[in-house]
Amino acid sequence: MTYDLAIVGGGILGLAHAWHGARAGLRVAVFERGTVASGASVRNFGMLAIVAQRPGPELDSALNSLDAWREVAAGAGLAIRQAGCLFVARQPEEMAVLAECAAGTKVNGQDFTLLDGAGVHDRTPGITDAALGGLYSPDAWKVDQRGALAAIAAWLAREHGVTFHFGAEVSEAADGRIVTASGEWRADHIVICGGDEFARLHPEAWKASGVTTCRLQMLRTVPQPAEWRLDPFVLGGLSLTRYTAFADCDSLPALKEYQTAHQADALAHGIHIIAAQETDGSVTLGDSHHYGAGAVPDDPAKVDDLILSALNRVVSLPDRQIADRWVGNYAHLSGQSLLRLVPASGVTAVTVTNGQGMTHGFQVAERTIQELTGAQAQSCVS
Template identity: 30%
Template structure:
């Protein structure tokens, strides 16, 4: 078969991977000349630890796919780094204890560590905390490398062509397939067209699928200069318990009732996630804004909060911040639905709404769509 895939983020690229590995041909269209969307404005975390009760199996299967991809495409920078969620209050500790003994603990590899054992796993953590929830099944890829590396790998198969700087203007079902016209007047005929628009919910997406059960979420993040020492795991703080559905339970209700968050963290719905890049710098974030229109600028207070918390956990001053950015991603409104697949016509589908699970679940979501469409 021949497929046209519109949208060059992780979701579109994962669908291209699934199609090509099954022997099909893909023409891939992307409006930007280089990656600029949610995939590169991300941590690159392949997380098991924060997934909802319905998703551990999905996350594990996707993590295994990422490990396989990392073996074939070293440029994605796959690393089985694991993660440590550091807790600083008794209420956060209660959530960590419940997670470490809960029904999903074995599948995720959860273990509660005291500070001494934390520093054995990650010696860079010399600051103040009560304990940490260790998740050895979490992994990392390099968000700025993953898309170019996957495209190069796909191109080498001879069954994939990537067209950058191209915007799809029209997609129609011909009865026997799908016809796509781009803004240069070219026509791409295919058996199937898959539109993976990311956070672009208007324009072609709205024309084809109407209003979808998705929302847009805005975040702020930053990148430091090299730390000068290894940060052997990804790091999170106890505020992740407030927002990650995998930790839902009475202990989180108590956590939300007590006012341990700073005013800045509460206002911007913040959690700390910190990942070391291959060049040694730290990617640190993030905030969550759901009400549009989003601000055009970035606020300094969240960055000050992230710096303060990271320095407290590391027990040292952070290297200089060299980049700051905002990003927007598309998220399914139903937390139990990891991605929205809307069938427009027999041969045309719109797929979006993976949210902050795009990187973690991307390869599996592509495979699931391929199974659904019997590719």
């Protein structure tokens, strides 16, 4: 069987490439090792984080990707909720960054509202009483990270004629051939979207790029009482030094100094707080960041405790029982948000390297397919 486009990996990048490929008129197949997608795309917060982007090309990419999510969600019958995002300040240094950022919004086009302590409570009663204030933005959307991928794959098969090979680990992807334990297929183009898995297919190209892995610990509570809702994503002060949306604030160095002096343990484990309530009332919590192939903290339970104590500084959960804990990995390349390689003729490997593949994936895929179909047109002409 010959395809125009064979995609290795059924995570969000793989599905986004399949959608854009099918829309460009290509006959597309996706090869996924698991019986369902099993990588970062089903282990995250389901946050389409427009709010976290630096104005300019980054923000434009996230907004274009959001348009694609809306179209895909409408087609696949998925809910996509405009949850919004609330950054909560407990320290004057955190409040200073939020205030500066809010003051700059007319310049950079972001939609931010600065809130005092009472304003934070009016908006989101689940926030701890000790909050000094917060910064609210409507620009964050929530998808069901565990259910979305299966729904999109089913829709792509049904409405766009994409062929899915689940339970199909690809052992070779080169020279127009895709090889799995159960067979061999041919394809004009191969796009590898294996997330953080670089060891098996074209390892020498990945190695030369310097890409590595980031390991994150995540937790989920039991469902909270029905009357308790945490509508927006809630983030704390540790997030302000991680997201590029705040990178240009003059008040950031003072916050970094405060964190170095008072939050060294959290910094050592790359901890910042995101809390996201799911439709069943449970709250997804995270996360930590450990960089390097096979990097595992000495005491993962201590890392969970640090995440929970940072969370308790911003959110008052009525029920703190943890129902689920898991680890997710994504590809990481310092200072770079995307890695696109051509390890062999006819093969493109694509991975998002800043931990925001849910937010940017559709835009990344659109560009890959434009490049591939453009190249195809050129080779026909020559």
